[in-house]
Amino acid sequence: MALLGAEFAMKDLGPLSFFVGIVVSRDANGMFLSQKQYATENIERAGMANCSSCPTPVDTKPKLNASKDSPYEDPTKYCSLAGALQYLTFTRPDISYAVQQICLHMHDPRNEHMSALKHILRYLQGTLSYGLHLYKSSFNKLISYTDADWGGCPDTRRSTSGYCVFLGDNLISWSSKRQPTLSCSSAEAEYR
Known part of the structure; x- marks a missing residue:
């Protein structure tokens, strides 16, 4: 460590508490990683701040496909929100499958695909306190x-x-x- 300090200007910032949008909380059992604020910002950006929550990240209907539904009016917004959801999977493995399904249609998003994306956001609205707990373990x-x-x-x-x-x-x-x-x-x- 001393050799690194001599070669590069380093500063001890103390225990990690926030890094690239991920809040790190420590307790006696380990660490909890959360992106609650980031999720909230994206729900608001989608205009869904007052939406009701839903119990699962995916609808129980059959999988999304290359729908004959009409194209979504703002593909850039769809891609931006889908990318934001991809970033949330760092601390939310529970949405990985659902996010993977909507990302398959980023090249040609349809209204049905945007509905699925909004379903994920509604799920996040009800589970904002979820995150990734890393436990001390022998x-x-x-x-x-x-x-x-x-x-x-x-x-x-x-x-x-x-x-x-x-x-x-x-x-x-x-x-x-x-x-x-x-x-x-x-x-x-x-x-x-």
């Missing part, structure tokens, strides 16, 4: 889970796969994405 086992919906995309028949990785009790990595190629079996997902 348990250091690495555990991973993965799954895929075989041929689930109604347009391309590609699978959407997802995974999450825990180190002890702590969720340290997660993802949900559509696979790049069409697969005739689920063997690849099962192998992973």
Whole structure:
């Protein structure tokens, strides 16, 4: 550390409490990472500050597809809000799948896609206090889970796969994405 300090001008800013929009709170059990203010700002930017909340981030209807619905009037706003939701997935793994689904349609957003995006914002409105808790743990086992919906995309028949990785009790990595190629079996997902 002394060598780094000699080479680069460094200053101790104390314990981390805020970094790139993520608030870090410490307690006896560990750390809690939250983007409540960022989520609130994006709900307001979408004009939904007084919206009612909903219990899940996705509608229970079938998956979104390349709808024949009319194009959304402001594609730039759609892309901006979808990108903001992507940033929220850093501390909100519960919205990863739903955000992945709306981001598939950023190139040609339709009214149906904007409705799905607003559904996520309504879910966030009711869960603003959620975040990512990192616990102190002596348990250091690495555990991973993965799954895929075989041929689930109604347009391309590609699978959407997802995974999450825990180190002890702590969720340290997660993802949900559509696979790049069409697969005739689920063997690849099962192998992973």
